[in-house]
Amino acid sequence: xxxxxxxxxxxxxxxxxxxxxxxxxxAQGLVVAAQGVGRKSTGGQMTGxxxxxxxxxxxxxxxxxxxxxxxAGSLLLKSCDGITIGIHKTNS
Amino acid sequence: xGCCFSNDEDKDDDLNDPSxxxxxxxxxxxxxxxxxxxxxxxxxxxxxxxxxxEYTDRATQYSHNLSSWCASTQKVRxxxxxxxxxxxxxxxxxxxxxxxSDIQLITSAAQQAARSLQEIKVRHKEDLVVPFGVP
Amino acid sequence: MVDGLHAIxxxxxxGVPVLKVADEHLPHAAMQPRLLATAAMAVEQANKxxxxxxxxxxxxxxxxxxxxxxRQPLIVNMIANANANTGLILSLEADxxxxxxxxxxxxxxx
Numbered sequence: 227x228x229x230x231x232x233x234x235x236x237x238x239x240x241x242x243x244x245x246x247x248x249x250x251x252x253a254q255g256l257v258v259a260a261q262g263v264g265r266k267s268t269g270g271q272m273t274g275x276x277x278x279x280x281x282x283x284x285x286x287x288x289x290x291x292x293x294x295x296x297x298a299g300s301l302l303l304k305s306c307d308g309i310t311i312g313i314h315k316t317n318s
Numbered sequence: 319x320g321c322c323f324s325n326d327e328d329k330d331d332d333l334n335d336p337s338x339x340x341x342x343x344x345x346x347x348x349x350x351x352x353x354x355x356x357x358x359x360x361x362x363x364x365x366x367x368x369x370x371x372e373y374t375d376r377a378t379q380y381s382h383n384l385s386s387w388c389a390s391t392q393k394v395r396x397x398x399x400x401x402x403x404x405x406x407x408x409x410x411x412x413x414x415x416x417x418x419s420d421i422q423l424i425t426s427a428a429q430q431a432a433r434s435l436q437e438i439k440v441r442h443k444e445d446l447v448v449p450f451g452v453p
Numbered sequence: 454m455v456d457g458l459h460a461i462x463x464x465x466x467x468g469v470p471v472l473k474v475a476d477e478h479l480p481h482a483a484m485q486p487r488l489l490a491t492a493a494m495a496v497e498q499a500n501k502x503x504x505x506x507x508x509x510x511x512x513x514x515x516x517x518x519x520x521x522x523x524r525q526p527l528i529v530n531m532i533a534n535a536n537a538n539t540g541l542i543l544s545l546e547a548d549x550x551x552x553x554x555x556x557x558x559x560x561x562x563x
Binding site (some may be wrong): 238251253254256259267268269270271273274277 | 455536537538539540541542543547549552
């Protein structure tokens with residue numbers, strides 16, 4: 227199966243301390259893979275937030291990292307080559 | 319394969335599915351829709367649809383009904399309610415910014431995800447279109 | 454608000470428009486009855502493929518994408534740039550539930 231490697235990567239990310247969910251989307255905000263908490267329907271919002279963050283600093287070539295903190299935990303976001311990954315973490 | 323009439327092969331799987339679409343048209347309740355409504359008939363699609371007069375009539379009727387409903391309703395749609403997020407924003411704002419280990423975690427995760435998704439390719443296995451009864 | 458989303462057209466199940474909003478970037482062909490009727494037909498046919506009822510159809514063209522959401526008895530069509538955030542557009546459906554219920558009530562559609 228071709229999607230094994232992304233599933234394996236998700237498993238690996240989930241083993242990190244405090245991580246309780248991970249979502250991976252394509253450039254169109256469509257979810258490619260997801261595990262743990264976080265609704266699968268939020269793929270579009272994740273890509274959208276990063277698009278806005280990129281617009282804030284159009285001259286910066288590096289992909290922005292966005293961290294959204296709330297009482298429920300934090301969500302880390304980053305894109306790479308059109309793929310967006312979101313990692314949900316519990317508040318430690 | 320999910321081809322038009324392939325249902326007979328995987329019957330047992332969706333016999334219990336209440337939304338099973340290819341229902342027996344005779345027992346199709348009080349519905350007066352024609353038998354053709356349960357069959358994907360590409361050739362017949364061209365002739366379906368609403369004619370010009372009915373199209374205009376219906377569109378006018380819809381816009382009339384909507385505007386009279388809007389005039390009579392008491393509903394006011396306010397701005398969307400935003401989530402509370404954090405109860406104590408000052409704690410979050412005065413706290414440490416995102417940790418280095420988190421930066422490393424998300425950066426390497428994004429790189430690895432991009433790499434593993436580049437490897438996904440479509441592999442040709444069988445024909446998607448199967449001819450039925452063509453000699 | 455979604456970047457690159459040009460129009461939202463709510464139709465009945467035959468593609469007759471009930472409510473539409475659009476900006477000035479919308480391609481002329483997109484408002485034609487033919488496109489909406491075809492989109493409605495596609496939803497109806499997709500219901501018959503033996504994989505339960507169709508939820509939505511995303512059609513991507515060279516410059517635009519058409520997202521048709523099956524919300525019986527209505528169909529919500531959204532037209533956007535081809536590179537617009539499809540996931541975000543799909544998530545708009547959740548915000549539309551109440552207005553769509555109101556439209557159904559106003560039109561007495563069932």
